[in-house]
Amino acid sequence: MKIVIVGGGTGGTILGNHLARRLKPELKQGKASITLLSASERHMYQPGLLYVSIGRMMPDQLYREEASLLEPAIEFKVDPVEEFLLDQNKVKTKSGREVSYDILVIATGSRSAPETIPGLAENSVNCYTETDAVDMFRTVKNFSGGTVVIAVGLPHKCPMIPLEVTFVLHDYFQDRGILDKVKFQYTYPIGRLHSLAPLAEWTRGEFARLGIETETLFNMKEVDGANHIIHSEEGTQKPYDLLVAVPPHRGMEVIEKNKLGQNGWIPTDRHSLSMAGRDNVYVLGDTTNLPISKAGSTAHYEAEALAENLAALIKLGESVTQYDGKVFCFIEAGKDRATYAMFDYDHPPEPRAPNKAIHRFKMAYNQLYWASARGLL
Numbered sequence: 001m002k003i004v005i006v007g008g009g010t011g012g013t014i015l016g017n018h019l020a021r022r023l024k025p026e027l028k029q030g031k032a033s034i035t036l037l038s039a040s041e042r043h044m045y046q047p048g049l050l051y052v053s054i055g056r057m058m059p060d061q062l063y064r065e066e067a068s069l070l071e072p073a074i075e076f077k078v079d080p081v082e083e084f085l086l087d088q089n090k091v092k093t094k095s096g097r098e099v100s101y102d103i104l105v106i107a108t109g110s111r112s113a114p115e116t117i118p119g120l121a122e123n124s125v126n127c128y129t130e131t132d133a134v135d136m137f138r139t140v141k142n143f144s145g146g147t148v149v150i151a152v153g154l155p156h157k158c159p160m161i162p163l164e165v166t167f168v169l170h171d172y173f174q175d176r177g178i179l180d181k182v183k184f185q186y187t188y189p190i191g192r193l194h195s196l197a198p199l200a201e202w203t204r205g206e207f208a209r210l211g212i213e214t215e216t217l218f219n220m221k222e223v224d225g226a227n228h229i230i231h232s233e234e235g236t237q238k239p240y241d242l243l244v245a246v247p248p249h250r251g252m253e254v255i256e257k258n259k260l261g262q263n264g265w266i267p268t269d270r271h272s273l274s275m276a277g278r279d280n281v282y283v284l285g286d287t288t289n290l291p292i293s294k295a296g297s298t299a300h301y302e303a304e305a306l307a308e309n310l311a312a313l314i315k316l317g318e319s320v321t322q323y324d325g326k327v328f329c330f331i332e333a334g335k336d337r338a339t340y341a342m343f344d345y346d347h348p349p350e351p352r353a354p355n356k357a358i359h360r361f362k363m364a365y366n367q368l369y370w371a372s373a374r375g376l377l
């Protein structure tokens with residue numbers, strides 16, 4: 001049984017490691033193999049980019065060699081897939097190799113796409129790539145006061161970033177002693193302050209306490225950089241001195257090019273994680289079209305459920321579990337306090353008051369992530 005995983009990020013790495021442990025006898029006897037094809041030899045802990053954007057972490061702290069995270073039985077190649085030949089059960093890589101499979105798992109992640117909104121890329125800052133997070137730090141460090149507008153596009157990676165970036169910037173300007181010169185205006189595209197209703201309510205109280213102004217139903221249309229104004233689809237506009245964006249996201253171009261899903265989102269069964277219309281192709285993490293958070297914890301819980309099922313399919317010919325939509329996200333809430341949101345398909349989050357203990361746990365998790373990627377947590 002030949003299993004090929006495409007994508008060595010959170011989902012692909014955790015899946016590979018769990019599978020390698022569950023299939024130890026089959027791998028030893030040559031009855032199964034696991035190949036992981038990725039686009040980079042390095043693995044980035046992406047949540048750390050939030051701290052890079054305010055100078056509290058250095059970019060090089062966020063990386064590990066992917067090979068060092070993987071069980072030795074996994075064949076790991078840095079050779080990105082360019083063609084998905086699903087009718088022939090094979091993929092073609094950049095180096096020209098054709099890799100056949102019995103089971104394929106696609107976990108290629110997502111990318112921020114500020115270029116889809118005219119003027120946004122050139123006139124705003126964000127923390128979604130290493131380069132963008134470093135640029136954001138340089139910009140906020142030199143900011144001397146004025147109106148900060150936070151503008152959010154959907155869908156985007158990490159559901160908590162709009163809130164977290166607002167809280168950490170509020171802190172950052174307070175620590176620099178310029179908070180009295182800064183006015184925050186938080187906007188959100190739907191009719192409340194967050195897509196998860198209980199969190200929207202929680203945010204209302206927290207933002208009111210900090211004097212952060214808000215506007216809902218604000219969908220970015222274009223940015224007029226010359227006049228420092230962002231226009232919304234709804235016909236409103238906001239002048240800004242600093243525009244902080246959570247850009248809309250897309251799946252990877254290779255998914256779009258191979259027509260596996262519109263905008264790079266692959267139609268996926270919400271419980272089995274199989275790709276629509278394909279029995280031997282599964283999808284993990286950001287690249288699914290599921291209407292749930294595009295988060296590392298989503299990819300993590302999906303990978304655990306899928307590893308259990310694929311191992312059972314190989315050993316028993318039957319699946320044994322279902323992904324239940326579980327997501328767990330920490331939320332940095334400012335002044336070294338944090339809270340968290342845990343939810344699934346049937347249970348909404350119940351946000352609690354933030355405290356310093358949860359913040360400390362989140363900081364510890366920045367290191368514990370590597371144990372989690374190894375499939376040990």
Ligand SMILES: Cc1cc2nc3c(=O)[nH]c(=O)nc-3n(C[C@H](O)[C@H](O)[C@H](O)COP(=O)(O)OP(=O)(O)OC[C@H]3O[C@@H](n4cnc5c(N)ncnc54)[C@H](O)[C@@H]3O)c2cc1C
Nearest residue numbers: 007008009010011039046047080081109285286295296297
């Ligand atoms: C600033 C920021 C803060 C975040 N904060 C949190 C948080 O607090 N909590 C949380 O749960 N999540 C958070 N996330 C989101 C989380 O990092 C992602 O949702 C998660 O990494 C998605 O996992 P994935 O496996 O789907 O994709 P990724 O981890 O992005 O991995 C995709 C992999 O696919 C590879 N790849 C791409 N194209 C190809 C190809 N053609 N062939 C082969 N391989 C390919 C890439 O090299 C990469 O290794 C945050 C993200 C950012 C950017």
